[in-house]
Amino acid sequence: MPDFPRRDDYPKVPDPAFPDRMVSTKQANRPFLNYTEYRTKREAEHAAWLERKKERGERLAKGEEVGPEEPDPTEEPEVGCLGLLKFILYATVFALLAGKFITGSFLWEQQLPNFRSGSRSTNQRLFSERMLATFDGSDNAKPIYLAIDGDVYDVSPGRLTYGPGGPYHMFAGKDAARAYGTGCFSTHITHDLRGLSEDELKGVEKWKRFYANGKKYVKVGRVSHPPIDPASPIPEHCDPKKAKARRESHRRMSLRPEAS
Incomplete structure (x- = not known):
């Protein structure tokens, strides 16, 4: 059966804390001994530096020529603000x-x-059509707004797209919901959605989700439109074939006998 406690055969050295006592160099004691040795070395270096500094001061007092002052070799470098x-x-x-x-x-x-738009997102406004039209990008001091089916969005981050000369400048300052569904960018710049097909209405909804869910543009309010006269003519499609098919469909609907 092995000896217990195990025999300590490691060499012994003077205890740094109590020089009159010897301490084992076993593994458990080495971190303490190494640190003590490092600290003792640093203290000796600092004492030698102080002695050199003293000698330099004495030579200066005598008017002798000396070199630049030596930094303390034991001083820990500071990170500082610059670092x-x-x-x-x-x-x-x-x-x-x-x-x-x-x-x-x-x-x-x-x-x-988008700090500029985000600061207004919590204070949404109600716009008239005339007020919305003033945010069409013609004034660089103002943001660029557009509306789709009543919802107004700040599209200033896309100034190259929606600003003057941009490919979608026709939407700026307006509610062109119908054009988003039909693609008639020159004739359907209106919020009037009457008579749109199911696919066209889905197209409008798709663009509404694009503005509502995107991170680039922020909703800033609603636009108040005057009521649409039901008897007013529905904007004709820009595609002649679709316009003709829609006229024929409306004609057939008007000729259908009413149910008794």
Whole structure:
């Protein structure tokens, strides 16, 4: 049966805390002994530096030429504000480059928050058609708004698309819900959805979801439209074939006898 407690055959050295006592160099004691040795070495280096600093001061007092003052070799370097700023800068650059390499986007495919629009999202307004028309992008000091089926959105982040000269500038400052369903961008710039087919109404709903669920544009209010006169003519489709088919459909409906 092995001896218990086990015999300690490790060499012994003077205890740093009590020099008159010897202590084993076994594994459990080594971290303490190594730290004590490191601290003793640092104290000796600091004492030697103080002695050199004293000698330098004495030589200066005598008017002798001396070199630059030697820094304390035991002084721990401080990070400081400049070092912290450098670390933040390097970390930011690394994160951006990593995002570009991994996802193809510096922002890791995330969108920057739209602070300009977000600040108005909690204070939604009611617009008249005349007021909405003033946000068509012609005034650079104003955001660009458009409406679809009554809901008004800030599309300022897409100024190149919705601003003057953009491919969809015709939507700016207006509620062109009908054009979203029919694709008649020049003749259906209106909110009048009467007479649209089921597919066309689905197209309008699709675009409504695009603006409502996207992160790029923010809803800022509603537009109040005057009532549409039911007897007013329905805007004719820009496609002659569809316009003809719709006229024939309406004619057949008008000739159908009413149920008794």
